[in-house]
Amino acid sequence: MMTDATGRRSRADGLVEAARELFAAGVMSHSGHANLSARIDGDRFLLTPGYVRGLTAGQLAVVGLDGRLLEGELRSVSAEITTMHAAVYRARPGVGAVVHTHSPATTAFAVAHRPLPCRTEPMLRFGQPEEVPVVPWGPRGSDVSVRGIADVLERRPTTSAVLLANHGPLVFGPDPDAAWRLVVAIEESAEAELAAAAIGGAVDFPPGALADVRASIARAAS
Numbered sequence: 001m002m003t004d005a006t007g008r009r010s011r012a013d014g015l016v017e018a019a020r021e022l023f024a025a026g027v028m029s030h031s032g033h034a035n036l037s038a039r040i041d042g043d044r045f046l047l048t049p050g051y052v053r054g055l056t057a058g059q060l061a062v063v064g065l066d067g068r069l070l071e072g073e074l075r076s077v078s079a080e081i082t083t084m085h086a087a088v089y090r091a092r093p094g095v096g097a098v099v100h101t102h103s104p105a106t107t108a109f110a111v112a113h114r115p116l117p118c119r120t121e122p123m124l125r126f127g128q129p130e131e132v133p134v135v136p137w138g139p140r141g142s143d144v145s146v147r148g149i150a151d152v153l154e155r156r157p158t159t160s161a162v163l164l165a166n167h168g169p170l171v172f173g174p175d176p177d178a179a180w181r182l183v184v185a186i187e188e189s190a191e192a193e194l195a196a197a198a199i200g201g202a203v204d205f206p207p208g209a210l211a212d213v214r215a216s217i218a219r220a221a222s
C-alpha cells in the first residue's frame with residue numbers, strides 16, 4: 001500500500017514531469033509562466049514556487065486549502081495564486097491536480113471573453129467534452145476572482161477547465177498527468193478554432209456526439 005510519504009513523493013514527481021511536458025509540447029507562452037499544483041490530502045496541496053523552468057520536487061511548497069503556506073517558500077507572485085488553486089480543490093473533491101498557464105491560443109479566447117467550444121477530437125476525448133466557460137475578470141487571487149471561479153464551477157459541475165478572463169486557462173484533473181494532457185488538448189483546439197476562422201469557421205460535431213461521449217466516459221468511470 002502507498003504510504004503518505006511515497007504518495008506525496010509520486011505527486012511531486014508528477015508535477016515536475018507535467019511542467020517538463022508542457023514545455024516539450026510547446027504550449028507555454030514566451031515568459032514560460034505557469035503554476036501547477038497537486039492535492040496531498042483533504043487539507044493540503046503541493047504548489048510550484050513561482051517558476052516552473054528547471055523545477056525540482058524539492059522546490060515545491062505545501063499549501064492549505066485555506067490558501068495558507070504551510071511548508072517551503074513561495075515567491076510573492078505565487079503567493080497570490082494559492083487561493084486560485086485552493087478554490088478548485090474545495091469545489092471539486094475529486095480533483096487531484098490543477099494547472100494554470102498562459103498558453104497563447106487558449107489565452108486568446110480568455111482575452112476575447114469567448115468560451116472555447118468543444119469541436120475537436122482531442123477535447124472530446126481527453127476530458128473536456130463540453131465548452132470551456134469564461135470566469136469574469138477579477139484581480140489575480142482576489143476574493144472577486146476566487147468567487148468567480150467557485151461560481152462557474154458550481155454552475156458547470158462537469159467542466160474540467162475554465163478560462164480566466166483577460167488572463168488564461170485553469171485546467172484540472174484527477175492527477176498531474178491528466179491535467180497537463182488536457183492543457184495540451186485545449187491549446188490544440190484553440191489553435192484549430194483560430195485557424196478554422198480564416199476558412200469559414202469551425203463546425204460543431206453532429207447532434208448527440210458530445211452526449212454520447214459523456215455517457216461513454218461516465219460508463220468507463222463507473
Ligand SMILES: [Zn+2]
Pocket residue numbers: 033100101102167168
Ligand atoms: Zn497567470
